[in-house]
Amino acid sequence: MLKSLAEKILGSKKPAIARGISLVENESKQAGELLKLLYKHTGNAYLIGITGPPGAGKSTLTNCLTKILREKGFKVGIICVDPTSPFTGGALLGDRIRMQELGIDEDIFIRSMATRGSLGGLSKKAKEASEILDASGKDFIILETVGVGQSELDIAQTADTTIVVLVPESGDAVQTMKAGLMEIGDIFVINKSDRDGSDALGVALRTMLHLKMTKESDRQIPVVKTVASKNKNVGELYDFIILHKEYLMKNGKLAKKRKENLLKQINLLVNNKLENKFWTAGKKKELEENIEKISERELTPYDFVDNLFYSGN
Amino acid sequence: MLKSLAEKILGSKKPAIARGISLVENESKQAGELLKLLYKHTGNAYLIGITGPPGAGKSTLTNCLTKILREKGFKVGIICVDPTSPFTGGALLGDRIRMQELGIDEDIFIRSMATRGSLGGLSKKAKEASEILDASGKDFIILETVGVGQSELDIAQTADTTIVVLVPESGDAVQTMKAGLMEIGDIFVINKSDRDGSDALGVALRTMLHLKMTKESDRQIPVVKTVASKNKNVGELYDFIILHKEYLMKNGKLAKKRKENLLKQINLLVNNKLENKFWTAGKKKELEENIEKISERELTPYDFVDNLFYSGN
Numbered sequence: 134m135l136k137s138l139a140e141k142i143l144g145s146k147k148p149a150i151a152r153g154i155s156l157v158e159n160e161s162k163q164a165g166e167l168l169k170l171l172y173k174h175t176g177n178a179y180l181i182g183i184t185g186p187p188g189a190g191k192s193t194l195t196n197c198l199t200k201i202l203r204e205k206g207f208k209v210g211i212i213c214v215d216p217t218s219p220f221t222g223g224a225l226l227g228d229r230i231r232m233q234e235l236g237i238d239e240d241i242f243i244r245s246m247a248t249r250g251s252l253g254g255l256s257k258k259a260k261e262a263s264e265i266l267d268a269s270g271k272d273f274i275i276l277e278t279v280g281v282g283q284s285e286l287d288i289a290q291t292a293d294t295t296i297v298v299l300v301p302e303s304g305d306a307v308q309t310m311k312a313g314l315m316e317i318g319d320i321f322v323i324n325k326s327d328r329d330g331s332d333a334l335g336v337a338l339r340t341m342l343h344l345k346m347t348k349e350s351d352r353q354i355p356v357v358k359t360v361a362s363k364n365k366n367v368g369e370l371y372d373f374i375i376l377h378k379e380y381l382m383k384n385g386k387l388a389k390k391r392k393e394n395l396l397k398q399i400n401l402l403v404n405n406k407l408e409n410k411f412w413t414a415g416k417k418k419e420l421e422e423n424i425e426k427i428s429e430r431e432l433t434p435y436d437f438v439d440n441l442f443y444s445g446n
Numbered sequence: 447m448l449k450s451l452a453e454k455i456l457g458s459k460k461p462a463i464a465r466g467i468s469l470v471e472n473e474s475k476q477a478g479e480l481l482k483l484l485y486k487h488t489g490n491a492y493l494i495g496i497t498g499p500p501g502a503g504k505s506t507l508t509n510c511l512t513k514i515l516r517e518k519g520f521k522v523g524i525i526c527v528d529p530t531s532p533f534t535g536g537a538l539l540g541d542r543i544r545m546q547e548l549g550i551d552e553d554i555f556i557r558s559m560a561t562r563g564s565l566g567g568l569s570k571k572a573k574e575a576s577e578i579l580d581a582s583g584k585d586f587i588i589l590e591t592v593g594v595g596q597s598e599l600d601i602a603q604t605a606d607t608t609i610v611v612l613v614p615e616s617g618d619a620v621q622t623m624k625a626g627l628m629e630i631g632d633i634f635v636i637n638k639s640d641r642d643g644s645d646a647l648g649v650a651l652r653t654m655l656h657l658k659m660t661k662e663s664d665r666q667i668p669v670v671k672t673v674a675s676k677n678k679n680v681g682e683l684y685d686f687i688i689l690h691k692e693y694l695m696k697n698g699k700l701a702k703k704r705k706e707n708l709l710k711q712i713n714l715l716v717n718n719k720l721e722n723k724f725w726t727a728g729k730k731k732e733l734e735e736n737i738e739k740i741s742e743r744e745l746t747p748y749d750f751v752d753n754l755f756y757s758g759n
Binding site: 165168169172173174175176388391392395396398399402403404406407408411420424427428430431433434435436437438439441442 | 478481482485486487488489701704705708709711712715716717719720721724733737740741743744746747748749750751752754755
């Protein structure tokens with residue numbers, strides 16, 4: 134049955150892709166088996182990460198970019214990651230509009246992944262969902278995150294090209310820097326750039342990127358001004374993505390980046406497995422029962438952990 | 447022998463404290479045993495974290511603050527954490543001057559901790575060293591970090607009060623925000639505040655903190671202007687530390703913060719133990735031998751990790 138599901142995914146059947154991603158999302162035991170079957174068909178898609186503060190217009194930008202990619206004949210997968218809730222704020226409405234606009238196209242697959250609670254597992258799940266889309270023959274996969282939490286930065290960083298989207302409103306530049314976004318962007322976008330403050334943000338960004346560049350990079354990090362709601366300048370953004378892709382491929386950096394991500398993925402798989410195996414219900418209960426004692430210095434954390442390793446639970 | 451070492455540490459003997467911290471630093475097996483013996487005597491010291499970009503004058507500030515604490519009759523421990531090298535830049539000279547100035551005082555203990563390589567272990571080691579100082583009867587322990595890397599932020603965050611030190615030079619505010627320092631400061635210091643740009647940085651900081659506050663805190667985060675080299679305004683900084691301490695103690699936040707840190711410490715102990723046990727030389731070799739195959743899609747990371755868990759190595 135899994136074999137037939139895998140074949141349908143390889144044949145790019147939408148219901149099969151949806152089913153596969155659900156298995157991953159629910160941490161089903163079958164997910165691992167499915168990913169094993171698909172793995173040798175992956176590695177062909179190019180991953181684009183889109184991140185930035187809420188309200189920066191990332192969804193609209195993703196839509197415009199997807200249309201351009203489709204015009205060029207590429208197949209596109211979109212994973213929208215929202216760690217807080219399935220439908221925060223305008224996301225529900227936005228998703229429905231998107232489904233109507235893009236979802237009827239056979240060569241576009243859109244999926245929102247929402248995980249309440251287990252934040253740590255989210256980057257693992259997003260990576261695995263992108264493998265399913267990759268195997269289904271998508272040429273480009275867009276990983277769009279809703280906010281700028283740590284796990285969302287992790288996700289954006291697993292992409293080949295990471296795009297950071299900002300808006301000219303004061304405070305946003307500050308939020309951006311606070312959130313560590315400066316470190317991870319391969320391309321910066323100032324969206325809603327018809328608003329006041331766009332030029333100032335552009336200058337601030339370029340100055341900061343210049344400070345960074347002189348130390349870290351042999352490539353000028355572009356800053357693109359767009360108005361996604363009016364489809365303005367998204368073509369320029371597309372060009373910069375392709376330029377970055379060529380840059381990475383020319384000097385072996387893509388292979389290097391992907392191998393580093395693979396090592397991270399393996400470490401994550403190992404740690405997940407180790408922690409899951411270790412923290413049985415019995416051990417969690419032991420921690421709960423003893424934390425007060427440890428706090429009160431009646432038991433040392435060192436003895437507690439030692440005992441935990443030898444307890445039968 | 448360990449018991450006698452523990453007794454000497456409890457008696458605040460400097461050579462014993464130094465020996466204990468060395469055991470921790472070298473990840474000696476005896477370290478765990480020593481920490482077990484000392485644990486019930488900990489929890490009395492108040493931890494101050496001091497962090498900020500290199501060259502902000504953190505050492506000088508630490509010295510001034512230590513003198514004030516000594517004038518008030520408090521015993522002080524100082525751990526200076528430098529993850530890159532034992533003596534980067536001026537640290538060697540600075541340390542020697544400090545030793546001469548402060549180190550002859552029986553109730554001050556200063557130690558530089560430098561760990562090349564294993565960054566992950568550094569916050570664990572700094573925490574354990576602070577437990578030794580705590581057990582030795584120090585009233586205040588200052589954890590001073592040299593730079594603003596992730597592990598240094600982790601260390602600063604284990605403190606009860608975290609102080610972020612900045613200087614008016616342009617670029618520094620930017621670096622600060624990039625590095626995620628805005629999130630962790632309980633008190634901000636603009637040191638070298640007799641230089642140009644001090645007022646502008648103060649305004650920028652207060653604006654940012656105000657934006658943050660409205661969302662996150664019921665307490666106004668102070669910004670203190672000092673000139674540590676002239677011992678100017680460090681008394682004001684001391685007052686703000688005491689105010690923060692009283693704030694945390696009054697509403698049970700200190701106990702809550704320390705319990706959260708304890709849970710983090712236990713998780714860290716467990717993960718360290720799990721990873722150390724798991725990644726045997728044999729398993730590391732297996733990863734090395736197979737990473738190319740996995741990259742080339744001849745082997746899936748899922749099968750590889752599964753096999754790793756069942757291999758005898």
